[in-house]
Amino acid sequence: MSQRKRLSNTPGSSQGKRPSSSSVAQEEHDDTAFTQPSTSQVQRGMEKLTPAQVDQKTAEVVQYFLVKDQKKIPVRRAELVKHVVKEYRTIYPEIMKRAARTFDQVFGLKMIEIDAKNHMYILINKLEPAEGPPATRSPTNPKMGLLFVILSVVFMKGGVVRENLIWSTLKKLRVDPGEKHEEFGDVKRVVTDEFVRQRYLEYVRIPHTEPVEHEFRWGQRADVEVSKTKILEFMGQLHEQDPQTWTQQHREAHSASGSSQASSSQR
């Protein structure tokens, strides 16, 4: 993905990046304190530190990510620098490079910048999910089922859906945003708050609507984690139809997966 390339290129492109990051920094108050160091700054920083120190700091970053990933909340660069990297910020790009390598080689995970503007990172699996029933009986999270339904509808409807369609579809599945659900609790909060914070969904206000209406789109995390081809396969199974009959969605799925396959470079 281009985001990955940007990660490794940041020392080089920092000249161009610095002005833009400071102008955008109003969005993220803490980020004004951090500007990407240049290659020479990183080099100088590295000279002052022992390899053990750098390894230790890298390990701390890795651990921070792993714990944050438990709730699937993306990691902000500003937080990372403030809470973990701290005085090692001059070698931030080097640490991130090493952390990415650790995730890749030790954990089989990919560290991806899903938001290049606000500098937010997530971890996804490097490996495709295994075919057939899962080898281990890890407990499934029913919320993933709920999310999957929403993502499917949004995708099949061309990528944007007004919220009412989602609510009415969920109602047919006995999930009412107005009532407390025995499995999901406050459904509205789970869908419009939790899934949005996790970047699985986007819940955007539609202008000029009265009363206020929102539309749902796929979030940045869903874009990298969820396979449209596989959703289409599932649709085919459910409706007992050939997935290719949904030609537009089929085209969309294959162009999307085509680009993500090209970008999942070996590292």
Add this chain to the structure above:
Amino acid sequence: LADSRRAKGGGDEDGPRQNGAAGRRKGEQQKSDADDGDCDFGAGDLQEDDNDPGLRREIRSKYRDLINSVQQNREDMLRPSNNKLTEVLEEANKLFKDVRQAREAALDAQLLVVATDLGKEKASQLFAEGTAFDPTAFAEHLLSFMGLNRLEDGEDEQQNGGAVDGYLPQDAWHRVARRAQCCVRAAPSFHYMMGSFHAEPPPPKQRTERQRKAPGKEAKRIMPTQLKRMEGSHQEATEKEVERILGYLKSYYQDDPTSPISYYEFVIDPNSFSRTVENIFHTSFLIRDGLARMHMDNAKLPCIAPVEEGEVEAGGSLSRKQCIVSISPKIWKELIEAFDIKDTMIQPLNTHNE
């Protein structure tokens, strides 16, 4: 906006409108070149209706009703099977004839925004290649996938307002989640295998309490060791014991120098296994230091005898051999029986117990 709608209305009169999309396509074309406008108002109406507040209110209210009906029944209107959108537009056309003031026109504009939005979606449905996606059908298939037990009685379906009756199994959503996992490359969540302890150190208060408690216990423990120490160090005790045993050995030897002393009879205390072990331990020092020697008698049984004063240096390292003695309670008992040991040759010290 108002002009274009009037033009559209004019277009209606020209040809029959077959379905919503076709009619509006025409209307959209006309939108672009609609800067003219046929005036539909009759000149005579202007004076009276203009200022009648009741009529104004009525018109606005009707517009609001239309807007509401489009918003509430959106899904229904989207269905390609009906012309409800067309009907709404026709209704609005009629209302528009009586529009005089800006407030009403604004409502008309709002209705147009809502209607065209709906129209856009209807159009995309019509022009979509391939099969359209129907969320209702999707929901029904999904319910079956989740394992819904539908009731036999078909009447119940209608009572629920179209929702299928029956009950969903408890793991319904887990089934979906499991199926979803195959489509998602989520990173598995990291958790400590054995759980984690609270990472922060305990607050200082607790710490000082523990510190206060600990010395108390230690203070008690110190008492017995101190008493023991008054008797002398372990090392001293061992040395004393070894000397004492040497004394016994010498005295027994002197009683009858010709008769060899059986090693087993010497060390074994038939009343206590632990003392027997201690005797073996202390005797080994005598052997090590060359103060006693062991040899095998005619029956190949080990015997022990003190080394003469003169012999100590002469023996030297040449004749020294090492061996390991082991004993277990079972062997101890067997030896007691075999040698018929009734009494201990090395008298125990009274203070030498735990």
